[in-house]
Amino acid sequence: MKRTVNVGLIGFGTVGAGVAKILLADNRPFQTGRHFEIELLKIADLDITTDRGITVPDGVLTTNVDDILANDDIDVVIELIGGYEPAKAFTLKAFAAGKSVVTANKALVAKHGDELFSAAKKAGVSYMFEASVGGGIPIIRSVMDGLNANTFEKVYGILNGTTNYILTGMARDGSDYADVLASAQKLGYAEADPTSDVSGGDALNKIVILARLAFGAALDLDTIYCEGIQNISITDIEYANELGYTIKLLAIAKRHEDGRVETRVHPTLVPSDSVMASVEDEFNAVEVYGDAVGREIFYGKGAGMLPTASAVVSDIVDIAAGITAGHPSNVERIIVNGDGPELIDFGELTMRYYLRFEVTDQSGVLADIARILADFGISIESMIQIGSDEVEHVHLGSAGGGHVQIIIMTHEAKEADMQKALSRFAELGSVNGAVQLMRVEEI
Numbered sequence: 001m002k003r004t005v006n007v008g009l010i011g012f013g014t015v016g017a018g019v020a021k022i023l024l025a026d027n028r029p030f031q032t033g034r035h036f037e038i039e040l041l042k043i044a045d046l047d048i049t050t051d052r053g054i055t056v057p058d059g060v061l062t063t064n065v066d067d068i069l070a071n072d073d074i075d076v077v078i079e080l081i082g083g084y085e086p087a088k089a090f091t092l093k094a095f096a097a098g099k100s101v102v103t104a105n106k107a108l109v110a111k112h113g114d115e116l117f118s119a120a121k122k123a124g125v126s127y128m129f130e131a132s133v134g135g136g137i138p139i140i141r142s143v144m145d146g147l148n149a150n151t152f153e154k155v156y157g158i159l160n161g162t163t164n165y166i167l168t169g170m171a172r173d174g175s176d177y178a179d180v181l182a183s184a185q186k187l188g189y190a191e192a193d194p195t196s197d198v199s200g201g202d203a204l205n206k207i208v209i210l211a212r213l214a215f216g217a218a219l220d221l222d223t224i225y226c227e228g229i230q231n232i233s234i235t236d237i238e239y240a241n242e243l244g245y246t247i248k249l250l251a252i253a254k255r256h257e258d259g260r261v262e263t264r265v266h267p268t269l270v271p272s273d274s275v276m277a278s279v280e281d282e283f284n285a286v287e288v289y290g291d292a293v294g295r296e297i298f299y300g301k302g303a304g305m306l307p308t309a310s311a312v313v314s315d316i317v318d319i320a321a322g323i324t325a326g327h328p329s330n331v332e333r334i335i336v337n338g339d340g341p342e343l344i345d346f347g348e349l350t351m352r353y354y355l356r357f358e359v360t361d362q363s364g365v366l367a368d369i370a371r372i373l374a375d376f377g378i379s380i381e382s383m384i385q386i387g388s389d390e391v392e393h394v395h396l397g398s399a400g401g402g403h404v405q406i407i408i409m410t411h412e413a414k415e416a417d418m419q420k421a422l423s424r425f426a427e428l429g430s431v432n433g434a435v436q437l438m439r440v441e442e443i
């Protein structure tokens with residue numbers, strides 16, 4: 001006889017609706033030929049009246065979360081409300097009641113991973129989070145299980161669908177930032193508060209989770225450099241393109257030879273002929289380097305109702321199989337290690353840089369900029385000046401008087417030195433506004 005594994009869903013938003021759609025469908029491939037059946041017993045949300053386009057059987061919808069958390073029939077809780085609280089309290093309450101939890105909540109896993117995995121272990125239940133990174137791409141399972149014979153060198157990629165959708169729309173169609181963001185929200189890619197998408201915070205949560213799995217690093221979110229795409233203009237996208245680069249929001253984690261870990265999130269110039277540059281719209285891509293397996297690339301839809309729901313359901317199936325086999329806890333395979341490798345200070349890192357200055361077209365400006373870079377040992381690789389609509393090689397000391405754009409690509413330089421140079425540029429009267437700085441990765 002088949003074991004019935006009962007689940008309760010908390011959060012009937014975009015992803016919740018996708019999970020309900022899959023779990024309530026007539027055709028349920030995830031249980032064909034298996035020794036268990038999965039039943040969605042309850043869905044809790046504060047709003048149970050809005051039509052989600054799904055037929056939910058009578059008695060399933062509730063506004064009372066305890067119909068799930070205090071329900072002895074429910075084996076697995078799906079937490080899809082996002083944020084820290086009350087998501088964390090609900091998760092701990094579920095563990096204490098002997099229930100496993102499946103989540104897409106990257107913010108919670110990234111910030112409170114140690115506490116939550118420890119609590120799940122103590123309770124002898126599972127805490128699974130495939131949907132927290134990469135939407136429909138099974139990257140968590142791949143790094144945690146499929147590639148666990150490897151020592152990882154790096155894990156990085158495009159981990160936020162909303163920002164990739166915005167950057168693609170701006171680059172490909174010349175769309176306005178605000179318009180593409182509104183479209184991403186409408187399509188269900190963006191977080192409830194899209195600030196966490198555009199500020200890089202969502203990608204930061206995801207790279208912290210991957211760094212835990214790949215390097216055993218329990219990183220403190222607040223100590224990691226994170227910059228979003230709010231200041232990227234079509235101007236920069238076009239200039240980068242002229243130079244053979246595409247701008248992507250990359251989340252990067254690398255292990256250095258001394259064992260320390262480098263982690264950062266920021267807009268990045270990647271070569272236009274690279275795999276990362278070809279990742280468009282809401283798609284995500286993750287590149288992983290393992291010592292045994294070499295380079296692997298994972299690509300797929302990183303956001304959206306059904307891709308994310310696909311990942312959630314895969315976790316439910318995994319837990320259902322465990323419960324059926326009599327071993328409901330699988331958190332042993334997750335590294336919980338507050339003493340993991342140390343994070344390298346961002347200022348210590350060396351990178352190549354793209355700098356864009358808007359300057360008064362007068363003699364000596366370029367010399368001032370070059371001198372400041374030289375003062376900090378930053379070597380210029382190439383330089384162009386853009387006047388009106390043209391791109392032409394720079395003419396030192398042009399005696400114009402209007403404004404021109406100067407783009408400088410540097411050789412590798414230390415981040416701390418570049419920050420010092422930026423402060424000095426700000427003191428130059430001939431430089432208008434903030435200098436646009438972006439980092440370059442030859443991936």
Ligand code: HSE
Pocket residue numbers: 132134135159160161162163189190191197202302303304
């Ligand atoms: N807001 C997220 C994104 C959803 O745009 O990638 C998937 O985590």
